[in-house]
Amino acid sequence: MAIFNRDSDDEVARGARAVVVHAETHNGDRRDSDARLEEARGLALAIGIDVRAAQAFRVRDRKPATLFGSGQVDQIATLARQEEAELIIVDNSLSPVQQSNLEKSCEAKVIDRTGLILEIFGERAATNEGRLQVELAHLDYQAGRLVRSWTHLERQRGGFGFLGGPGETQIEADRRMIRDRMAKIRKELDQVTRTRGLHRARRQRAPWPVIALVGYTNAGKSTLFNRMTGADVMAEDLLFATLDPTMRQIALPGLDKAILSDTVGFVSDLPTQLIAAFRATLEEVLSADLIVHVRDIAHPDSDAQRDDVLDVLGELGVAGEAALDRREGEADAPPILEAWNKLDLLSEDDAALARETASRRDDVVILSALTGEGVDMLQRTISDRMTRGAKVYGLRIPISDGATVAWLHEHGEVLSTLVEGEESRIDVRLSDAAFARYSKRSEG
Structure with a gap:
């Protein structure tokens, strides 16, 4: 899926030159600006964009028209010209008006964080279900941007002769087409949801325990999945290397059979459109007997990434107050076990500290999915959890x-x-x- 500037018919292809900018708004962001910029670089790299420069700007008050102050907009435009950038990536959410005004002021294509993540998901979706989910999220995102997205807004069809009124404008036709397409996709995804429900019911009757791997994108879930199952799921040092969920049968100590599920990675400020579109997929987590939260313990923002994952799980009713509500209702939320991954990337002192910290907790296992160290301990811990309270x-x-x-x-x-x-x-x-x-x- 290419990045479109709908003020023209041009596309931004792989290798497009870009600059990344971030507005520090001090609205409770858990990360510092350098970490945010580095993650935004990674998101751009995931679809082959050539990031030439990245800069953060401190914004005291979000400007309704442009997000950034007028002087900062000039600096962004200058930076884009200096780097000969065709694209400006704003690592924040932009309103349609802000996006349009920035494009006019900087004379370059502009996409925000939500648009960038949607592009990644659009490129990575491999199954029909994944493509439908991404398309639904993309259409939902585009629907609010039609005001700025199209130039052919002249009257398309008029009444016959002097009758029939002023006719339907192109933007109205576009909106109607988007609504119709979204309604069709929702019907298809409803069928997917029903099918998944039947599959879950079948697994719960036949049963083997289900263990779901969740975590921040690029935390090493797929590498761990491959290590535990012998599968060959795509596992690269890229954000959102895995999009479509995968399930495999595994054997655990004391358990001849169990099902291990590799799920889509989470990210901070995950677009609400994507959470809604992927709910059928993410709800697989709810039916798991155990959630293994894979964390990149070597990442400087590991704690913030953990909180972001828990936020999304909270929306699904797995963590936080929603989980408490579920526990008071008809079903318990599955327990969560943390797998502190990428031990091999820690220094000796940091690794020793991590091991000491993990040894004092019964919900943490420290390991390296890449080298295999600690994976046996994780499997034994999972098995113990599965048979606890027998x-x-x-x-x-x-x-x-x-x-x-x-x-x-x-x-x-x-x-x-x-x-x-x-x-x-x-x-x-x-x-x-x-x-x-x-x-x-x-x-x-």
Whole structure:
């Protein structure tokens, strides 16, 4: 997907020269400006943009017309001319009016952070579902920008003769086409949601535990996924290397089978359009038995990245007050285990400190997905979590139901078996999750 300036028919292709600017607004941003600029560089690199320069500007009051002050706009325009930049990337959210005014003042194409992330997602979507989700988010984003996006706003169709009124303008036609397309995509995604729900129900009846990997983009989720499953999921040093979720069967200590899910990475200020469009995908996390939050412990903003991930999980009802509401409702939110990744990038002193800190917590495992160090410990910890709180149940199973007996041996610890007539009395130790799955299996 190319970046369009809809004031012309030109596209900004891979290799386009760009400058990145960021407005420091002191609105509670958890990162310093250097970290924000570096991340914005990474986002641009993810779609092959050639970033020539990056600069932060302190903005006391957001200007409704341009975000930046007039003097700062002049500096941005000068910077773009000096670097011969075709594109200005503003690492903030811009209103349609701000975007239009900056383009006019700087005489260059302008996209904001939301537009940039949407472009990355558009390029990376590999499945039909992913493409539909990105298109829906993109159309939602464009719908509010039609006022500034099109130049062919002259009357398109008039009434016949003197009748029929002034006719439909091009912008009205464009808006109608976008609404119609969005409605069609939503219907298709509703079907995807229903299909995913059926798949989740099937997994919960058959069952094996489901472990979902979540984390900030480029935290190493796919590398860890490949290490644990032997799969070959794309794992590169790029933001949003993984977009479409992947599931694989794995074996864990004490658990013959489990399902590991690699999900899309999160990022600060993730566009609300994307959260809405990808809700069907992200809700896979809700059905997991355990969430493994993969963190890049070597990143200077690791704590801020953690908070951003928890914010998105909170919107899904997995963390924060929403999770508490769920726990008071019909279902518990899955527990979260932190995997502190990229141990290999820490200095000896920092690695020692990280190990000491992790040793004092029962919800943290420190590791390097790249070298494999600590991955065995993560697998044992996951297995312990899956079987924590196991209870002994006395079950009566028809002796003809060999499949259920095999299932109990596979998912629990069978302590004794006593045949009584046409039934077997089986004492088995099961985790709460395994017993819930057994109950659903029995009902099915």
